[in-house]
Amino acid sequence: MPPEPGAAPPAGQVLLAGHTTLRLGGPARRFAEAPDDAELIAQVRGADERGEPLLVLGGGSNLVIADEGFPGTVVRVATRGLRHEPGGESVLLTVAAGEDWDSVVAGAVADGLAGLECLAGIPGLTGATPIQNVGAYGQEVAETLVTVRAYDRDRREVVDLPAAACGFGYRTSAFKRSLPSGGGTRPGRPGPVTGRFVVLAVTFRLGRSALSAPVRYGELARALGVREGGRAPLAEVRSGVLALRRGKGMVLDPADPDTRSAGSFFTNPVLDPAAFAALERVVAATFGPGVQVPRFPAGPGRVKVPAAWLIERAGFAKGYPDRAVAGGTGSDGPRISAKHTLALVNPGGATTAGLLALAREVADGVRKAFGVDLAAEPVLVGADL
Numbered sequence: 001m002p003p004e005p006g007a008a009p010p011a012g013q014v015l016l017a018g019h020t021t022l023r024l025g026g027p028a029r030r031f032a033e034a035p036d037d038a039e040l041i042a043q044v045r046g047a048d049e050r051g052e053p054l055l056v057l058g059g060g061s062n063l064v065i066a067d068e069g070f071p072g073t074v075v076r077v078a079t080r081g082l083r084h085e086p087g088g089e090s091v092l093l094t095v096a097a098g099e100d101w102d103s104v105v106a107g108a109v110a111d112g113l114a115g116l117e118c119l120a121g122i123p124g125l126t127g128a129t130p131i132q133n134v135g136a137y138g139q140e141v142a143e144t145l146v147t148v149r150a151y152d153r154d155r156r157e158v159v160d161l162p163a164a165a166c167g168f169g170y171r172t173s174a175f176k177r178s179l180p181s182g183g184g185t186r187p188g189r190p191g192p193v194t195g196r197f198v199v200l201a202v203t204f205r206l207g208r209s210a211l212s213a214p215v216r217y218g219e220l221a222r223a224l225g226v227r228e229g230g231r232a233p234l235a236e237v238r239s240g241v242l243a244l245r246r247g248k249g250m251v252l253d254p255a256d257p258d259t260r261s262a263g264s265f266f267t268n269p270v271l272d273p274a275a276f277a278a279l280e281r282v283v284a285a286t287f288g289p290g291v292q293v294p295r296f297p298a299g300p301g302r303v304k305v306p307a308a309w310l311i312e313r314a315g316f317a318k319g320y321p322d323r324a325v326a327g328g329t330g331s332d333g334p335r336i337s338a339k340h341t342l343a344l345v346n347p348g349g350a351t352t353a354g355l356l357a358l359a360r361e362v363a364d365g366v367r368k369a370f371g372v373d374l375a376a377e378p379v380l381v382g383a384d385l
Contacts, residue, residue, distance in 0.1 A: 026069025097127025
């Protein structure tokens, strides 16, 4: 049986709920911290040599960990360090994987370096940013990333990977795709959650500028009072992003249960022309021909549809459900954020099983209503949809 929410872990084990922004997850069989690259590599090598499941843990902001915990080695990245290398109109900024990401963005803005300002307020550590190709408000790390230094678990050596080798796409990368399928996993063991490469440091090329990169996200442009594609002072853009994120419960606040989440739980579906045309027909038949499906370009011949729009029109409002559900304790059970439809939150009494049951309900509802599949954005550890 999984432990009760908030229950003490077995003697000598660390409860992983204390290391995730959802505050969910059972104990790790073995837990270690790595204050430097040498220790991080040694811990990873040791787990690999023992044939143990491995979870390299950053800020825990993009993880959903099973109530049963993790039956292997968890290594928390605690490396630190930043290095600036000036080069004409730009600066190469190299950041250790364990540096807090929002602090990196704040520092870049304070130093007059443009290219990361729209990524303010995103929780977690720098090492996670290339894995997910973290992005928000029209900006993503792939646009400024130059190289990733990583430990290659297959070759057992440190490698420097240029951006072109990182295989960046919408919320994905070669790092994320290096996870083998779970089909070969032995019964009772979790599927792999840490891929071939363990990120040690990330280097960005940032322009020297008092103004931001072009603001491409309409909501942010309107908040700043600039046209889409226009620029604004770096500090104003960062403040504007933080204000928008706070309004959606996307800036961590211990006093606000709507921030106890893994961020956006579902990615925005990317559709080809045939799939989008089918969606338009369903929407017209259901809501009338005057209802337009919002879309954004997503590469040649493809469009991105807001998952939040689909979820809301499938009948799942902010705050859903407004009743107790299985997997929770009274009104503290899992629910959709009252501020943002894409976030599933733990108000304080949820379990991972309950949260995933709610996620399945939402995904099934969208599929039934529109014929569109939603994919989970967080990494699911010992669990699936």
